[in-house]
Amino acid sequence: MPFLFACAGLAGCVTATVQEVRETATAMGAGDSIVVLGRRSQPTTAETELDFISCVADNMGRGQNALNVVNEQQFLDATFPWFEPRIAPLNHTELPTIIKQAPLAERLDEMGLKYLVWIEGSTQRIDSGGSLSCVVGPGGGGCFGFLSWEKDSSYEASVWDVETGQAAGKISSEATGMSYMPAVIVPIPMIARVRSSACSSLANQLKSFVVN
């Protein structure tokens, strides 16, 4: 269970943890690709942020051991309508039936899709306090006070093997961080990059998970 504690410069502090559960062996060869999808099933009230999905996909597609990551929207269009909210498989046991559909199987084959990653979760503000007031007058203006707020990110990625139709494993990423904004004339924000930290932790773990 990797544990990260990040605190730098004028930024707030973030504590991040990543946990991994493996169910089957994984490997990616040359020409294999992976796609990262946000779970948007109806009528769920929680939806993962679009920029979090693209952040994870971007991070997996660059740097050391960069993977061939298929763009989420391009994937949804190419495989339409099988991964639309109304039809998308909720469980990996539904995957074999879907991927048997001839036109879909051809599209997946063209992409070289090996793994499908479903991401669920979100970032929430869980606490806030303090007060800050600003005044503007003819001779200038300024702010005085102190604000603080805490955010919590909680995401889970389920990895499905498209070839075998089995669940390969799950990775969860949690991050919490407190941001501060003291103000003596000028407000100085010290923002904890909670979601960004959860994104990079999850992407790095996913990368190492699929290449085994």
Place this chain on the structure above:
Amino acid sequence: MPERFAKCALIAALVLAAFGCAGAKVAVPTGFPVPQVTKVPLPVGLYLDEALLSYVHRESLEQRGDWEIELGSAQEPMFDNLLSGLFIGHRTVKQLGASHDDIAGVLAPSIEELQFSIPEQTRSEYYEVWIRYRFELHANDGEKLGQWDLTAYGKAHQQNHAGASAALQSAALVACRDAMAFFTQQFGRVPVVQTWLDIELGGSA
């Protein structure tokens, strides 16, 4: 005086923008995917009437401004792509009730109702759109075989979009895609369609 008026107008605009009271006017984008399913081995006709092609939903919400969703211009590409994926061939027909030798039947969609909601109404974080389509199926001799309704749904989280217009447009687009997905999934299970397919395919459907 004009300077003071301009300042007031700017403040009013900022307040409206900040509280989202200004409403929105959106048009659904016209790019749709083609369903990746096994095609029905029949050519069909598609009839899109003027009411569908010019469909605009306008609604005033108390203290939330005027809202407009333009769906009409998206209908032709949407149904064109839908039928491209579902049937081996399709073409548009200019009138319902006429006889056509080169197609097995004619599909005529219409929008019966559109509803939407904004986060301020539902105390949620979503813009939501519901579209109730009605589909008529006509035989190639022009006879109406039957009709059925389909309600599509789309939602868009406000945090994923820069402003009410973008979120509402996204919710409407998701609803259109849902209509395509639902139609693709449901089509073969509609009793009138099953009967028609049995006749046209000689019981092999």
